[in-house]
Amino acid sequence: MKTAVYPGTFDPITLGHMDIIRRAAHLVDRLVIGVTTNPSKSPMFTVDERLEMVKREVADVADGRISVVAFDSLLMDFAVREGAAMIVRGLRAVADFEYEFQMAGMNQQLNDDIETVFLMAGVSLQPIASKLVKEIALYGGDIGRFVTPAVAAQVRARVDEIGRKGG
Template structure:
C-alpha cells in the first residue's frame, strides 16, 4: 500500500479556523501532513516567521491528537514543488473558499504539474462555516477593533490582538 505525504503551504499570517479546517480534513486522508509556512516577506507579515511556525504547531497539536495523524510544521522559502520534494511529499493540498479562488489555484496547479509530474494537487473545499475567512480580512478587522473570536483559535486570537494593539476579546 502506498503511503501518501502531503504538503499544505501558506503564510498563515495568522493561522485561521479555515486553515485548521483544511488541515484537519487533509490529516484524515494522508499518512503524513507537512504544513509549510512560507517566508513570504514581500507580503509584509504581521507575525515573524518563527512565531507563525510556533502558532501553527500549537494550533494543530489537537488535530494530530484527535486524528492520530503525523502533522509537521516546517518553514520554507522557494518553489513549492522543491519543498514538496525535499519533504518527500507526493501531494500538495490547496484549500478553496470560493469560486474566485479556483482560477488562481487552477493555474498554480498547472504550473506545479509542469515542474513535477509526480506531485498531485488536491483541492479541499473549506466547510461552509469557514469559506469566507481569510488571514487578510482577520488582520484588517483586528486592526480596526472588530471582533475576530469566531475566525481564529484562542492562542492566535490573543497573539493577534497584542500585535495590532487591541484589548482582549471574549
C-alpha cells in the same frame, strides 16, 4: 506512506486553515504543513512566530502524523524534499479557484509526479481569510469567530504593538 504538503503563510492561522488541516490529515499518512514567506504579502508575524503558532494550534490534531516546517523555496522543491506525493490547497470561492488552478498548472509543469488536491473549506468557514482577519483586528473588530482564542490573543497583542487603525 502517502505524504502531502499543505503550504501557506498562515498569517495568522484561521479556523478555515484548521478545517483543511483536519480533513487533509485523514487523507494521508503524513501531513507536512509548510509555513512560507510570500513576497506579495505583508506579514503581521515573522516566519518563526507563525511556525510556533501553527505548531501550537495543530498540537491536538497532530496525532504524530503532522509536522510543521518553515520553507523559503519553490513549493515543488519543498514537496520533493519532504517526500510528498500531493499538495493540498484549500478553496473558498471561485476567485480562489482561478488563482489555485493557475498555480497547480505551473506546479505540474515543474513536477508532474506530484498531484494538487483541492479541498473546499466548510460552508461556514468559506469567507474567512487571514488578510481579512488582520484587517478586522487592525480596526478593533472582534476576530473571535475566525480564529482560536489563543490566536485571537496573539493577534490582539500584535495590534497593540503596532497600533490600531481608524478612530
